[in-house]
Amino acid sequence: xxxxxxxxxxxxxxxxxxxxxxxxxxxxxxxxxxxxxxxxxxxxxxxxxxxxxxxxxxxxxxxxxxxxxxxxxxxxxxxxxxxxxxxxxxxxxxxxxxxxxxxxxxxxxxxxxxxxxxxxxxxxxxxxxxxxxxxxxxxxxxxxxxxxxxxxxxxx
Amino acid sequence: xxxxxxxxxxxxxxxxxxxxxxxxxxxxxxxxxxxxxxxxxxxxxxxxxxxxxxxxxxxxxxxxxxxxxxxxxxxxxxxxxxxxxxxxxxxxxxxxxxxxxxxxxxxxxxxxxxxxxxxxxxxxxxxxxxxxxxxxxxxxxxxxxxxxxxxxx
Numbered sequence: 281x282x283x284x285x286x287x288x289x290x291x292x293x294x295x296x297x298x299x300x301x302x303x304x305x306x307x308x309x310x311x312x313x314x315x316x317x318x319x320x321x322x323x324x325x326x327x328x329x330x331x332x333x334x335x336x337x338x339x340x341x342x343x344x345x346x347x348x349x350x351x352x353x354x355x356x357x358x359x360x361x362x363x364x365x366x367x368x369x370x371x372x373x374x375x376x377x378x379x380x381x382x383x384x385x386x387x388x389x390x391x392x393x394x395x396x397x398x399x400x401x402x403x404x405x406x407x408x409x410x411x412x413x414x415x416x417x418x419x420x421x422x423x424x425x426x427x428x429x430x431x432x433x434x435x436x
Numbered sequence: 437x438x439x440x441x442x443x444x445x446x447x448x449x450x451x452x453x454x455x456x457x458x459x460x461x462x463x464x465x466x467x468x469x470x471x472x473x474x475x476x477x478x479x480x481x482x483x484x485x486x487x488x489x490x491x492x493x494x495x496x497x498x499x500x501x502x503x504x505x506x507x508x509x510x511x512x513x514x515x516x517x518x519x520x521x522x523x524x525x526x527x528x529x530x531x532x533x534x535x536x537x538x539x540x541x542x543x544x545x546x547x548x549x550x551x552x553x554x555x556x557x558x559x560x561x562x563x564x565x566x567x568x569x570x571x572x573x574x575x576x577x578x579x580x581x582x583x584x585x586x587x588x589x
Contacts, residue, residue: 314486314522321471321479367517396521418525420467 304431305329305357309339309364309376310394315417319363319394322419326428331359336371336379339364345383359389361431365417366395366402374406381410392427394419441583448574449586455571456588460564465527466588481572487526491561494519498554502547512550513542519557530560 306328308319316332323330333339340346342357362380366373373393380386390412395402403414415423455461472479494515501511520535522528534556541549575585 312518312521312525314483314490314525317483317486318468318471318525321476324475325471325473367521369514396524417521418464418467418527420464421470 303327303329304360304428305331306361306363307331307333307339307342307359309333309336309362309368309373311335311365311368315365319419319424322421322424323363323428325421326424328361328428331357335368336364336373336376339376340379343380343386343389345379345386361390361392361412361427363392363394363427366393366406367397374402374409377406377409377411390431441578441581444574444578444581445583445586448571448578451567451571451574452586452588455567459529460567462527462529464524468526469587481575483526484568484572487522487528488565490522491519491531491565494522495554495558495561498557502550502554507545507547507550509542509545509550513539516542528564531557531564534560 304327306323308316308323308330310316310319310332311334313334316334320330320332331342333342337346339362343359343362344357362376364373364376368376373395377391377393380389380391387410391410392413392415393406393411394415394417396417398416406414413427415427456465468480468483476482498512498515498519501508501515516535516538520532520539523532523535534553538550538553538557541553578585
């Protein structure tokens with residue numbers, strides 16, 4: 281089922297490590313059209329394959345976690361990283377994070393939260409639910425380079 | 437009247453510097469320019485055009501909500517929050533800052549303050565649009581003449 285990096289590894293960043301030569305596939309979630317365009321470009325510039333989603337439910341669908349489908353093994357697309365906006369109407373980035381971490385299929389996928397507001401309680405609650413990182417918007421190329429370097433190179 | 441490339445480039449540089457100096461643009465706009473490359477040579481213009489459409493859409497929505505009775509301040513705030521985000525993303529500093537003030541008036545449910553902020557936003561957006569369109573026009577002329585676009589010093 282899972283290809284690429286050490287599926288048998290018990291390391292918490294097993295999905296965080298790519299095989300040499302693999303291109304990371306990133307799912308970017310943001311309700312803002314301009315921000316989606318930006319994050320997509322930033323990720324492409326860092327040699328990632330990018331899929332964008334405009335809200336939480338669409339993201340879950342893409343990951344194979346749509347609520348109307350039960351046993352989703354294999355129907356979801358493999359992503360190496362999810363990067364999501366926090367403030368979204370309907371399902372927030374925090375709620376999306378929780379759903380991803382609650383599912384056996386996706387709980388190892390690193391999730392990064394982006395927000396324009398650097399509120400400590402918000403950051404803490406996200407980190408507590410297993411977010412890999414909390415980044416302040418607007419994103420710069422250096423932010424994304426740092427992320428993808430980590431993705432390619434897990435520093436135990 | 438034709439202008440040679442060097443003159444165009446100088447005009448471009450001066451105008452660009454002025455936009456930063458006067459606070460219309462901040463570093464995030466520079467970040468956008470850095471993203472432009474051979475695979476997406478019109479990236480900045482594309483993003484900014486999206487921003488213009490988004491601006492007009494959101495400003496109209498804010499106006500409509502403020503005209504209602506009673507005013508749904510949460511709705512207004514939602515639109516302003518969106519606009520603040522977009523503005524921050526492209527480096528539209530003055531617009532972004534007015535949005536921040538606008539949000540405090542929404543929270544306070546201060547109609548007069550909100551209306552004033554909306555007017556300021558409309559004004560600032562209009563200024564920014566004109567300024568950027570001029571910049572892009574110069575850019576096109578320089579490109580057409582085969583010249584290089586000056587980067588911000």
